[in-house]
Amino acid sequence: MQNVDGWREEVREEFRDLKRHAPERVSQRLNLSWSNWGFGIEELEVSCDRLSSVGLKYTELHGNHYGDDLGYDVETTRATLEKYNLAVSGVCGMFSDDNDLSSNRPIQQQEALEYIRREVEFTAAMGGSYLLIVPGSVGRPDAYDASEFHRSVKALRLVADVFTEKGVKAAIEPIRAAEVSLVHTVADAIEYIESVDHSGVQHINGDVYHMQSEEVNIPRAIIQAGDRLVNLHMADSNRMALGNGSMDLDTIIMALYLIGHNADGRFVTPEPLGPGGAPYHARNGLPDSKKLDVLVRDTIGYFREREEAILAL
Numbered sequence: 001m002q003n004v005d006g007w008r009e010e011v012r013e014e015f016r017d018l019k020r021h022a023p024e025r026v027s028q029r030l031n032l033s034w035s036n037w038g039f040g041i042e043e044l045e046v047s048c049d050r051l052s053s054v055g056l057k058y059t060e061l062h063g064n065h066y067g068d069d070l071g072y073d074v075e076t077t078r079a080t081l082e083k084y085n086l087a088v089s090g091v092c093g094m095f096s097d098d099n100d101l102s103s104n105r106p107i108q109q110q111e112a113l114e115y116i117r118r119e120v121e122f123t124a125a126m127g128g129s130y131l132l133i134v135p136g137s138v139g140r141p142d143a144y145d146a147s148e149f150h151r152s153v154k155a156l157r158l159v160a161d162v163f164t165e166k167g168v169k170a171a172i173e174p175i176r177a178a179e180v181s182l183v184h185t186v187a188d189a190i191e192y193i194e195s196v197d198h199s200g201v202q203h204i205n206g207d208v209y210h211m212q213s214e215e216v217n218i219p220r221a222i223i224q225a226g227d228r229l230v231n232l233h234m235a236d237s238n239r240m241a242l243g244n245g246s247m248d249l250d251t252i253i254m255a256l257y258l259i260g261h262n263a264d265g266r267f268v269t270p271e272p273l274g275p276g277g278a279p280y281h282a283r284n285g286l287p288d289s290k291k292l293d294v295l296v297r298d299t300i301g302y303f304r305e306r307e308e309a310i311l312a313l
Helices: 002-020 046-052 074-083 108-123 148-158 161-166 188-194 210-215 218-228 249-258 281-284 289-311
Strands: 058-062 087-092 129-134 169-172 202-205 230-235 269-270
Touching: 002 169, 002 218, 002 249, 046 058, 046 074, 046 289, 058 269, 074 269, 087 108, 087 230, 108 129, 108 148, 108 161, 129 230, 129 249, 148 161, 161 169, 169 188, 169 230, 188 202, 188 218, 202 210, 202 218, 210 218, 210 230, 218 230, 218 249, 269 289
Parallel strands: 058 087, 087 129, 129 169, 169 202, 202 230, 230 269
Antiparallel strands: none
């Protein structure tokens, strides 16, 4: 037996035990959302119509408040979401060289702090559970220097009170080393959270695409994250729609049930962005709506199919 087969069977057996001894813990289905920043500058109403058409009840909104005059307006956004019976799971914070908590240029750290304040306020106004935080610039894999971790921790601590004041969870996202210079694994995220040492910064936003590069075993990393995991981004092994790659989705779903992720305020959020090192240009471009329709339909359909198959074991 390969190591991976042994690890898979361990999780499968733990899941069977959960079903046998605590069936109530598998009675509620996982809450599915969708991260809409990959839809670019498509009109929000078009995006909401697409998500609603496949039965989704939640969306993770693009954190697009890059300045005081930019980003979703609260009242207009709320009205559009209500029209399509959608609620906000959380907001996907976007961090680049322009707003980098770990930057060696204080002016860019300040931009990150102001950005976080704007997005936390928006997240709270929309009823979202979390704001995704990346400790460094996404798309910059080379470190500035050996002090990045310290600078990032110190900077985030400066605004940590806003999370508790607004009732929003700061969700730290580990990202693969090909895209960021620090915090690549669940263990790294836990170390970062413990270093910030603030009640408002206690949670993790996982991403299985990054996990396949950085973790020994994705289901075990999910179990390691445990109650800290507030959201899990999903894409197949090739960063495409679920079911179009080699990702072991079944064991991932089992791991999520084992940690009690099928609970209110916790989400599974597809984010299939396509292959490539840095797909983040998509956030400011016009997409092919028909391709997105297929992407969403195939991903949501496949996830629900696999979830039901697992629960029938």
